[in-house]
Amino acid sequence: MFIGHYAVGLAAKQFAPRASMGALIAAPILLDLLWPIFLLLGWEHVSIIPNANPFLRFEFDSYPLSHGLVAVVGWATLYASIYFGVTRYVAGAIVVWIGVVSHWLLDYIVHLPDLQIYAQSRMFGLGLWQHRWLTILLEFGLFAIGIGIYQNRTKPKDKVGLYGFAGFVAILLLAYAGVILGPAPGSVKKLALFTLITWIAVPLAWWFDSHRTISASADR
Numbered sequence: 001m002f003i004g005h006y007a008v009g010l011a012a013k014q015f016a017p018r019a020s021m022g023a024l025i026a027a028p029i030l031l032d033l034l035w036p037i038f039l040l041l042g043w044e045h046v047s048i049i050p051n052a053n054p055f056l057r058f059e060f061d062s063y064p065l066s067h068g069l070v071a072v073v074g075w076a077t078l079y080a081s082i083y084f085g086v087t088r089y090v091a092g093a094i095v096v097w098i099g100v101v102s103h104w105l106l107d108y109i110v111h112l113p114d115l116q117i118y119a120q121s122r123m124f125g126l127g128l129w130q131h132r133w134l135t136i137l138l139e140f141g142l143f144a145i146g147i148g149i150y151q152n153r154t155k156p157k158d159k160v161g162l163y164g165f166a167g168f169v170a171i172l173l174l175a176y177a178g179v180i181l182g183p184a185p186g187s188v189k190k191l192a193l194f195t196l197i198t199w200i201a202v203p204l205a206w207w208f209d210s211h212r213t214i215s216a217s218a219d220r
């Protein structure tokens, strides 16, 4: 799952309006921020295999540390604790905890059975990726809902708030189009380095969100 994770971050604004979008976006994509680091360290493993279906090009051989459910709950708790320690915002801490765990649940829908609960457990995954158009429909549907909720809950204070957010959406759509239409990365190292670029989404989200404010209509 790709843009669907970002949708969770955008929608989270509804439930924790005072939280920065930087923190809200980081939560549902946290596992994929860690994964490329663990790949580069050699702690987790993936294989790139040729396939006409762009979603089935990666075989996730082992990634219990970033994507095993027990570890995921740990990451969620660690992240929510740090978030609460810094901000003292209870709603925000709850929402980011749910955000991190939501990653596993959304991945569970699309991944082939390669997701574990812990390192030695059996594999889980409903395999929606085998149906490429249904996957794309689900991702776009979630993304549209996320954008709708965020736009309804906030309004731009200035041009950065307006065009920064539009640019953020455009970059994600282009990146997703690249995943669907582009070639597979030539090596695992390239895949990891490419995935590392997603870290940029966090400061970018903080930036446009700081130029938006809670809309009066939604501020009950």
Ligand SMILES: [Zn+2]
Pocket: 001, 031, 032, 067, 103, 107
């Ligand atoms: Zn993932």
